[in-house]
Amino acid sequence: MAFPRATSAGVIPEEMRLLVSETTAAVVILAAGEGTRMKSRTPKVLHTLAGRSLLGHAIAAAGDLEPRRLVVVVGHAKEQVSAAAVAAAPEAAIVVQEQQLGTGHAMRMVIESVGVMPGTVVVTYGDMPLLRGRTLSELASRHAQAGNAVTVLTARGEFPGFGRIVRDADGAFLRIVEERDASEAERAIDEFNSGCYAFDGALLADAVKRVTTSNSQREEYLTDVVEILRGDGHPVGTLLAADPVEIKGVNDRVQLAQARRALNDRMLTDWMLAGVTVVDPASTWVDANVTIGRDVEIGPQVQLAGATVIGEGARIGPGCLLEDTTVGEDAVLLHAVCRQARIGPRVTVGPFAYLRPGTSIAADAHIGTYVELKKADVGPGAKVPHLTYVGDATIGGGSNIGAGTIFANYDGAAKHHTEIGENAFVGSNTVLVAPVEIGDGAYTAAGSAITENVPAGDLGVARGRQHNSDGWVLRNRPESRSAEAAKRHRSE
Numbered sequence: 001m002a003f004p005r006a007t008s009a010g011v012i013p014e015e016m017r018l019l020v021s022e023t024t025a026a027v028v029i030l031a032a033g034e035g036t037r038m039k040s041r042t043p044k045v046l047h048t049l050a051g052r053s054l055l056g057h058a059i060a061a062a063g064d065l066e067p068r069r070l071v072v073v074v075g076h077a078k079e080q081v082s083a084a085a086v087a088a089a090p091e092a093a094i095v096v097q098e099q100q101l102g103t104g105h106a107m108r109m110v111i112e113s114v115g116v117m118p119g120t121v122v123v124t125y126g127d128m129p130l131l132r133g134r135t136l137s138e139l140a141s142r143h144a145q146a147g148n149a150v151t152v153l154t155a156r157g158e159f160p161g162f163g164r165i166v167r168d169a170d171g172a173f174l175r176i177v178e179e180r181d182a183s184e185a186e187r188a189i190d191e192f193n194s195g196c197y198a199f200d201g202a203l204l205a206d207a208v209k210r211v212t213t214s215n216s217q218r219e220e221y222l223t224d225v226v227e228i229l230r231g232d233g234h235p236v237g238t239l240l241a242a243d244p245v246e247i248k249g250v251n252d253r254v255q256l257a258q259a260r261r262a263l264n265d266r267m268l269t270d271w272m273l274a275g276v277t278v279v280d281p282a283s284t285w286v287d288a289n290v291t292i293g294r295d296v297e298i299g300p301q302v303q304l305a306g307a308t309v310i311g312e313g314a315r316i317g318p319g320c321l322l323e324d325t326t327v328g329e330d331a332v333l334l335h336a337v338c339r340q341a342r343i344g345p346r347v348t349v350g351p352f353a354y355l356r357p358g359t360s361i362a363a364d365a366h367i368g369t370y371v372e373l374k375k376a377d378v379g380p381g382a383k384v385p386h387l388t389y390v391g392d393a394t395i396g397g398g399s400n401i402g403a404g405t406i407f408a409n410y411d412g413a414a415k416h417h418t419e420i421g422e423n424a425f426v427g428s429n430t431v432l433v434a435p436v437e438i439g440d441g442a443y444t445a446a447g448s449a450i451t452e453n454v455p456a457g458d459l460g461v462a463r464g465r466q467h468n469s470d471g472w473v474l475r476n477r478p479e480s481r482s483a484e485a486a487k488r489h490r491s492e
């Protein structure tokens, strides 16, 4: 079964992708603004939710349109923001808008820099993480079907500060008015401008040059392009967003938390509908790049981060953090922290285990309580049940590592490797001083400090032999309760 694909804004089944048949010429993402209300040294669009930056979500949504060209407009913290844009989309063209003189000015800089883009040009923002790629697709396809010069994505609801959609008595779309420039009557309009548009690229290039700054902010407004195009006699239209939450922007950390919650809820809903049991959605957090198989059961307090993949039927939680980790079918993880680990089918992990990067656990193995592994390869059916550190090691299939075993991989200067063969038995409280090898089927005695290889089938003993000093307590602690207890036995 093909997994549904996780995108920035939810899970889109493969067959529902690409609602748009014609190619979009370009998607332009405006991301030059400062975002002072975040009160942060990190640029606003680089704050993260669901494992991606705000800008990363915008780039992922744009990517769903498979545009011929992706343009990101940067200004504030331009080095950092453009580096992040190129990391997320190496093909992105970066346009620098040195001064933020308005959304229309930003678009003029784009056209001066990359030239006229013939075809459909979609404009969106770097701070709208809830916008679905499929909504942009629908905007572009409706626009192309209608043969509009511009199609504006609008929404009804409560959007203080947003521009209003002004219509005539017959409901025909006239223009967009900014809230601060609006009359009392216009402010009462309950249809809002999302700031996302589909434009005819050639008409946009011409109209954007004619935008003035005659408004309360003395800025070049991209919204004015609508009125200019309509004045030229071109058809203009709107698309009402089915889900108004999509056009919510993030301007401060309260809105960031609200967007994170909304995106998480949406993705969990999609996963549940795809056959995943989520016991407590309120305490379950899943990043946009995670993939989850059918019949997976996720307990409370679970975070699945990065590019984590969970195989069918696995049970995760309560209390797990998995980052860039792959979990095989029917594995069971309880109170585990796993980073860049690979866990095979039917493996059991925890409670209270820590799997660090480079750990690979083969099928049917068991990693138990208070066990830490790093760069460890555990073979099929092997067991590391209790209180153990395994660093830089290979453990063969079927081997058992006794409670309290320490793989001493570090000599203060360098890390060394330990090799345990198949079906070996390491006694409790063994210290394996690397580099060292335990052969197939070999044993080590409990409490041994193993510094030399143990050949296959041998028993390695590396501790002082026990010696009992006869009557020591009676001689040295004659009046003690221990002596009394001992005497009772001696007289029997």
Ligand code: UD1
Residues within 6 Å of the ligand: 030, 031, 032, 033, 034, 073, 097, 099, 100, 101, 102, 103, 104, 105, 106, 125, 126, 127, 161, 162, 163, 164, 176, 177, 178, 192, 193, 194, 195, 220, 221, 222, 223, 249
């Ligand atoms: C804009 C719209 C408004 C709409 C609202 C939705 C205009 C004039 N108004 O208003 O109708 O309801 O978005 O959020 O377009 N940016 C640049 N360069 C600039 C200015 C802005 O890149 O010179 C970017 C910002 O980083 C941001 C986006 O454009 O991502 C919107 O800018 P913002 O100043 O927030 O626009 P609003 O005044 O909110």
Ligand code: CA
Residues within 6 Å of the ligand: 249
């Ligand atoms: Ca804004």
